[in-house]
Amino acid sequence: MTRLTVLILLGALPVGGAAQRGDWPMPGKDFAATRYSDLSEITGANAGRLRPVWTFSTGVLGGHEGQPLVVENTMYVVTPYPNVLYAFDLTREGYPLKWKYRPAVDPNALGIACCDAVNRGAFYADGKIVYNLLDGHTVAVAAATGKELWKTRIADLAQGETTPVAPLVVKHRVIVGASGGEFGIHGWLKGLDLETGRLVWTAYNIGPDSEVLAKPGIFQPFYDRGAELALTTWPAEVWKNGGAPVWGWMSYDPALDLLYYGTGNPAPYNPEQRAGDNKWTASVLARRPDDGTLVWAYQFTPHDSWDYDAASEMILADLVVGGRPRKVLVHFDKNGFAYTLDRATGEVLVAQPFVDVNWAKRVDVATGRPVVDSTKLTGASRGNVKHVCPTLEGGKSPASPAAYSPRTRLFYLATNNMCMDYQATQATRIAGTPFIGANTPYHAGRGGYMGAFIAWDAGAGKKVWQTTEPYPVWSGALVTAGDVAFYGTLDGWFKAADARTGKVLWRFKVGSGVVGNPITYTGADGKQYVAVYVGIGGDWFLLAGDVRSDDPADVRAPADFVPDIARHTSQGGIVWIFAL
């Protein structure tokens, strides 16, 4: 067999696993991160008959981002801190636990995690459930027994690193990263050995080529030339606390043997403390999973001045662009542009706004650079820059991954229609404390609604339909071969929509705001089920602190831009399962 054939076979199957059709073994369903299922029992004609069949209180109140996994009739659920892992037996009535795993997690992580103690999920590979604990450890647990197989320290709380990201396991490598863009970390990606947990490689996102793993003759960014790009685009020494965290979603193309991930914001938020493009913050990087070698990189927001992390998923699809079939990567950036890139080279094929954008007029596809509106540039010397769209929460939150249906050839995503004022201030780096330097109040965007669920044609760069929502929409998307798309809302509705028209077919009030990602799977009885975490939190724990009820010593006024969200929801971690 050729090397290429082996790689394709590896990519087509969950690594070494026994996952079956109808399972959901990894965060994005597949290595292309499509969040598309070919299950088709639930359709536009019958979705109105969906009903809840089971719920489970996780006992944890933090923001429930991420998603359950289902493998071989077992559902695996990871909670926010303290990162309990539950394994439910889907073959028995009431889905009793097979086991639960309660790791020791350093509570100091709660003060180092920027934005609530979230966890974005686990990955199933080779009979193991692999996930990150908030305090900078990766663990592998035997899927059959719940026994801990290994635990590896990957990150340093004292430097502001925490680890809510979901790992990606490919070719017996566990790929992990760390958050800390608000703490001035020196961002990295690491590759561990799946069998032992041993650290195999570390690739920094900023710094000298030797640490970025950019090797002459191999690293070929489409738009940039020269060596030491991640060093020369920074003031001396500043890059060492320059951010570029990894907290979103990863994907992998087995034919190209490329691993894709986005990096977060440069630190601090005050851009005047870090002159230059600040590569490779707010970028997509393509690496070899075996040894971390960097193959190409593209920066969405050079010299980011608005906290536009590029941590959103990179969805791999085969699309027709400009009349030609192309192997692309589609990315909905916080900065409000949807990018369609050639995933072999990093060339920008399409870049169009999917929400109202005013910090840049457009993206010049010849140079790959945004044409920035200079009146929207921020900095401590510029005072309060008014009305920048979108906000630093993103035109779409990276925490809310999109879905892609090869049937409709459309992408489905939750969006935010909000703008911000941005007042940057001088920030001081003190290890273990926040390194931010900006005050950024929000207001609703044009039209007054604050969110929407949309369908996007990434070949043409056009919105196909949109359903507006009163609040920002912060859940992931799911789309199925029944042409039904699923999403949840901050005010606690879980909805099914017609994937072709956007018409809402069914909705159910699920007890707390939804910031998790729906999945679907085949149950032990052969039926199609849909599951989702609910539990408002993440940034919404920060922005709407009046949804909190568990701490009598923490009482907050309503947020001025969502003064009534607490009327509709409160904290609460619940797993829901629905079926016809």
Place this chain on the structure above:
Amino acid sequence: MDLRPVVALLFVTAACGGREAARPSDVAREEPRVFAGGVAPPAGAPQVDKNPFRGDRQSAAEGERTFGVMNCDGCHGGGAAGWVGPSLRDGRWRYGGSDGAIFQSVYYGRPHGMPAYGGLLPPGAVWKLVTYLQLLEPPANAPTQSWR
């Protein structure tokens, strides 16, 4: 007095000697703490239970500047109204609201991630921070929130 030069100087000193001193067992009694800047508070707790600056507006203004310079607002929010860390202006305290209890929270840190600032800030600067927090007005709507 503008605290900024003092704080900056303290920070530079701290940054030089920091890592080795960051042994949780030096000061922590129940659980390890995070040390701001990696510097543990000096051994021997200042045994003061009364805020020497209580109610003094000038001290509160200095404390407010320290609240920004030392990145307190990054966790507790602008105006200490609450962010990933709890609100400090609601008149309620997880670890006690007496002068000495608030001082201890800042100087020695608390479990669940409140860093110890005693390695970077002298006791006087911490007391001025306490003075600032004590003078904040609780929100008008607490404890009842209602909608029409």
